[in-house]
Amino acid sequence: xxxxxRPATILExxxxxxxxxxxxxxxxxxxxxRLSGAMRERIVAAATALGYQxxxxxxxxxxxxxxxxxxxxxxxxxxxxxxxxxxxEQACRQAGLSLMVCNSDNDLEQERQQLALLSSYRIEGLVVxxxxxxxxxxxxxxxxxxxxxxxxxSLADVxxxxxxxxxxxxxxxxxxxxxxQGYGRLxxxxxxxxxxxxxxxxxxxxxQRCRDGxxxxxxxxxxxxxxxxxxxxxxxxxxxxxxxRPAILCANGQVTLALTRRMKALGYLLGxxxxxxxxxxxWCDLTEPGITTLAQPTGAIGKAAVDCLRARAxxxxxxxxRATFAPTLTARGSTQPTANTxxxxxxxxxxxxxxTSETSS
Numbered sequence: 001x002x003x004x005x006r007p008a009t010i011l012e013x014x015x016x017x018x019x020x021x022x023x024x025x026x027x028x029x030x031x032x033x034r035l036s037g038a039m040r041e042r043i044v045a046a047a048t049a050l051g052y053q054x055x056x057x058x059x060x061x062x063x064x065x066x067x068x069x070x071x072x073x074x075x076x077x078x079x080x081x082x083x084x085x086x087x088x089e090q091a092c093r094q095a096g097l098s099l100m101v102c103n104s105d106n107d108l109e110q111e112r113q114q115l116a117l118l119s120s121y122r123i124e125g126l127v128v129x130x131x132x133x134x135x136x137x138x139x140x141x142x143x144x145x146x147x148x149x150x151x152x153x154s155l156a157d158v159x160x161x162x163x164x165x166x167x168x169x170x171x172x173x174x175x176x177x178x179x180x181q182g183y184g185r186l187x188x189x190x191x192x193x194x195x196x197x198x199x200x201x202x203x204x205x206x207x208q209r210c211r212d213g214x215x216x217x218x219x220x221x222x223x224x225x226x227x228x229x230x231x232x233x234x235x236x237x238x239x240x241x242x243x244x245r246p247a248i249l250c251a252n253g254q255v256t257l258a259l260t261r262r263m264k265a266l267g268y269l270l271g272x273x274x275x276x277x278x279x280x281x282x283w284c285d286l287t288e289p290g291i292t293t294l295a296q297p298t299g300a301i302g303k304a305a306v307d308c309l310r311a312r313a314x315x316x317x318x319x320x321x322r323a324t325f326a327p328t329l330t331a332r333g334s335t336q337p338t339a340n341t342x343x344x345x346x347x348x349x350x351x352x353x354x355x356t357s358e359t360s361s
Contacts, residue, residue: 008050017046028067028096069097069309070118071127072111074153076103079253079281080296081129084151087302088127095306097124104131106195112137119146125309127151130158132195147312149305154197159320161308165296166324167201170278173329174249174294175209181335183274184244186210186217187237189259190251191224202251202278216244224258231262238273247274247335253281260291275334278327289333297325 010028014021019039026034027043035043046052069092073081085101092099100121102114108131115137118126125147130138138158142148148160178186188206193199203219210217220233238246250256256277263270270289277284280295304323312318 008047008052010052012050013043013046013052016050017042019043032096067097068121068123069099069125069127069306070121070123071099071101071129072114072118073101073103073129074106074131076101076105080152080279080298083296083298084129084302087298087300088305089302090299091303091306095310097306106131108133108135111135115141124313125149125306127305127309128160129153130155132197147309149308149312151301151305152196152198161312161320162322163301163304163308164198164324165278165301166326167198168205169324169326170294171202171205171209171249173327174276174278175206177292177329177331178247178249178274178276178335181247181274182245183247183335184216185237185241185246187220187233187246187248188217188251189220189222189248189255191255192221199251206249224254227262230258231266234262234266234268238268245272245274247276250275250277253277253279256281256284256291256293260287270334271336280328280330285330285332289336292332292335293330294327295330296327300325 010024011021014024017024017039019042023035023039024043024047026032027040032040069088071085071088073085075081085099089099100118100123102118104111104114111131112135115126119141123146126141127149128138129151130153132153132155135155135158138148138155138160142158142160148158150158150160150162152164154162175186188203190199190203193203203221206217206219218237220230220237222230222233224230234248237248248259250259256275256279259275259277260270263273263275270291274292276292276294278294278296280293281291284291284293304325308321308323
């Protein structure tokens with residue numbers, strides 16, 4: 001009697017699909033390009049019907065490709081990390097790979113330990129959202145020939161492919177939207193940028209764009225737990241706006257959440273005081289009157305990361321590549337004081353960023 005509680009075997013999949021065991025093995029070991037489209041379809045249908053799941057560890061122990069991709073994130077609690085993990089996992093699934101995720105909690109020692117753990121599983125590639133500090137372990141891994149891609153944060157001492165948001169385009173898009181809505185005085189708020197190159201890039205671009213004298217801009221670098229300082233900075237900014245309508249641009253989703261809470265607690269009217277954030281969060285269209293955001297295309301970024309790993313496996317000696325993606329603007333009531341509707345602008349409609357003169361701000 002056939003007990004279907006027992007996991008299906010690769011031989012059973014081959015028999016049901018009417019193909020050889022070698023063909024099924026090729027499908028699940030990253031060599032599916034060698035099979036015809038019809039054969040791939042039969043294998044997928046048979047595996048689905050039988051509930052077959054490949055065993056990546058068994059493949060690795062046999063000395064063949066493990067089928068495992070490792071991913072190390074700096075902060076698994078960050079909504080961006082969750083979204084980008086989903087994008088990477090979807091891309092891995094489409095490529096017949098499995099994803100193993102570890103969290104460094106923005107701790108360099110944890111990063112080192114988790115890298116050692118991932119390496120012990122004979123991963124075929126690694127996607128890293130780094131802590132942002134010098135890492136001998138990452139540098140050694142990159143030099144060893146393991147396909148490696150840096151996600152969102154770059155490191156000067158690590159020579160690897162990079163994928164992430166086009167930070168210059170994001171800041172340009174935000175400033176353009178706020179100016180179109182009539183805001184004349186802007187405040188850019190960010191967490192300390194030293195450990196995150198993306199934060200540094202956004203802060204530098206904002207300062208660059210403000211130096212041309214066409215708008216009045218200020219910056220605030222702050223730990224989000226310092227509520228008293230944040231409240232004081234908000235009050236000073238609003239009081240100093242004068243006849244210019246003030247608006248606040250948040251460097252990421254965590255800053256947007258903190259600012260939304262404080263503005264509502266202090267009684268500031270969203271829209272009259274503009275609020276806009278980089279990163280789309282699930283609650284942004286739920287709170288009244290809705291928060292204007294620039295959404296990162298996490299699906300496209302995740303796919304690009306996996307594509308980089310697969311290309312690196314074929315051409316490991318190529319120079320490191322860098323791929324960036326423009327965000328999508330969704331305008332809501334926080335930057336539209338007279339309307340509560342949402343308008344989405346796809347990145348294809350955004351012009352590339354242009355250089356500006358640098359004068360004292």
